Amino acid sequence: MYVLFLCCRYLRTRFIALASVVSVTLGVATMIVVNAVMAGFAHEMQTRIHGILSDLVFESHSLSGFQDPQWHMEELRRAAGDEIAGMTPTVAVPAMLNFQVRGQWVTRQVMLIGIDEQTHAAVSDFSRYLQHPDNRRQLSFALRDGGYDTVDHQTEGGSGRPALEGAGWPHRRMRVARERAWREKQSAAGISAAPAGDGPVRPIDRQVDAVLAATGGEVVQATVTSPVPEASAAPVDPFRAAAPDEGHVFDPANEQSIGVVPGIGLASFRDSTGTDRFLILPGDDVKITFPTAGTPPKAVTDTFTVVDFYESKMSEYDSNFVFVPIADLERLRGMVDPQTGIPSVNSIQIRLAPGADLEDVRDRLRRAFPADVYSISTWKDKQGPLLAAVDMEMAVLNILLFMIVAVAGFGILAIFFMIVVEKTRDIGILKSLGAGAGGVAAVFLGYGLFLGLVGAGAGLALGLAITWNINRVREVVEWITGQRVFDPSIYYFFRIPTIVDPWTVAWIIAGAVGIAVAASVLPALRAARLHPVEALRHD
């Protein structure tokens, strides 16, 4: 009983020992907050990645894909039909996106993805990432007549997008009208517009010509809808059609080219006030240069009309992906068998029913389809390195932070040693009263345990308080330092996500208390070994 009694009594009377416990408190609190924030980020990222990729991806090793997606989809249903909730074929090729900004051509390297507008939204969160509410309900590559979201709809209090007001047909018509007015003014002033081949050739045009020459490509006009509309302000259009379709004059005010949904990062940026500014808008035309499916591939360029923007909040995808209708892409690339009309595709995206075991289905499909021809991966397989990197980051951070608590342990060790020295006489008294060495050691071990519990408990309270108010904490820090602590334009979140995992918290506390107890072992042993007579003489 004296062990328990003295532990409690020392806890109450020796406040200086609580100083040693402050580092335990801070260490525990920090670990809780950091783990919660990292878990929140990791979860957000996983959710987004999983939203972008479908559950399973079915591909062939060959670069030109595989023929007859219909047949393959039937076979997939046969192999794992009851688990499959949706499938869609896609074609993916690297490409160059070209558009004009204030008369200058801008080129961006992209991944051109042909999708089936009817089925694609069913296999991933694709529709959530579009900017027009009607497209979110059902994607269409037809240009919409206004109604695009003028704020970032995925984020509470998201950035404003006033430029999207009037995007779609209104913007397109206004632009066409402006071009016509400008051209009329030019001709009225006696300057001829769009001379064939004359006029200064700008460096960007030379570069593009060089690329085309190197790949032996030709500029081919293959759209059904129209010849290339004239460039708005440049006198020379290097992509000008060789020969327009006979008998049909393309009216850009009322007709569009093949629809395209580019990633929002390709043509927009966020300015310092948090508003998004756009280089191109729905209704503008862009040109995309991509390789055909022949051997060797040739570069082909075509015109497309922007109909919406894709925003997944992950810059890797938003600055890379460009979506077009799969049927048009197959046709333009020559992926359709001329005799049978059966197209080829690069991959089939599969969404599984809720509760399905992804790895299990993947393995089943791998058995059904020969591995030397086909490759089947889960979304985790595809993004494995990225997710593994995040996991490793968390592990390393936890080790480093635990060192803080370990350092606290040394503080406890030092303070306890001094307490034992200070209490040498009292230990002698206890022994003279019949207390054994084990009991005396237990007093100090128990004291260490209690201090650990108090410190960890305070750390738990502090850590949870900060975690649950993390955004207010961020505001306070920003107010104090005057710096942006958490820049939304980098992270694409406005509010810091946190997830508190009870098991993680339990382990943190157990570790901290364990260190406190371990730190009291040496002083406890010293107390145990004191000789009663010598101890009594102390002081």
Next chain:
Amino acid sequence: MIDAAPAAIAVEGLVKRYRSGGGTLDVLRGIDLAVAPGDFVAIVGSSGSGKSTLLHLMGLLDAPDGGTVLLDGVRADDQPTGRRDRLRNTAIGMVFQSYHLLPELDAVENVLAPLLVRHGPLAWLSRRQAARRDAEALLGRFGLAGRLHHKPRQLSGGEMQRVAIARALVTRPGVLLADEPTGNLDADSGAGILDALVELNRADGLSIVLVTHDPAIAARADRVVRLVAGRVEDA
């Protein structure tokens, strides 16, 4: 006169050496001493004569290098550690020159300390009330009823020594060992302590061994033993 009952506490041929520097120092060179039940013995000696050492050995606080310590006729110095701890807790009460009270505990808690050592938390739950009453009664007997919840730093020297005596008695030991109990006290307080001890011996039949350097104090005991250079000279 042969005493049929075994001595409350006795030592036979007790030897104690200290190693220091290059050589060894023989502090006790073969002590024989028997304290009959109800006896009040004073051990007198000058500083360095080994009288405190003798008392520590008798109180099982230290182990002899030779000879034996007997409690109620049973050899105690060769017992296992746990048994010796228990004897120290229940059969022997000790009072020191510097009182040796635990500073964080008040008077009652200090008196209860040996009982807190003896019983575990579960056993304590049932004994708590009785023990407390016992301790308060003992303190009342020594005139400390108004000081029950004072900490040692709030007590005078004499009061602290009386608390220490109460503590020594709370387990109803067979023998009380007192090492210069009045050493730090003025004459009046010291006399009060000695009166208390004499009363305990006469009224309760408590065997007492008192160590002192002052022959006047020793004279209050029934029997005086002189310790000179590690050996006993009977007076």
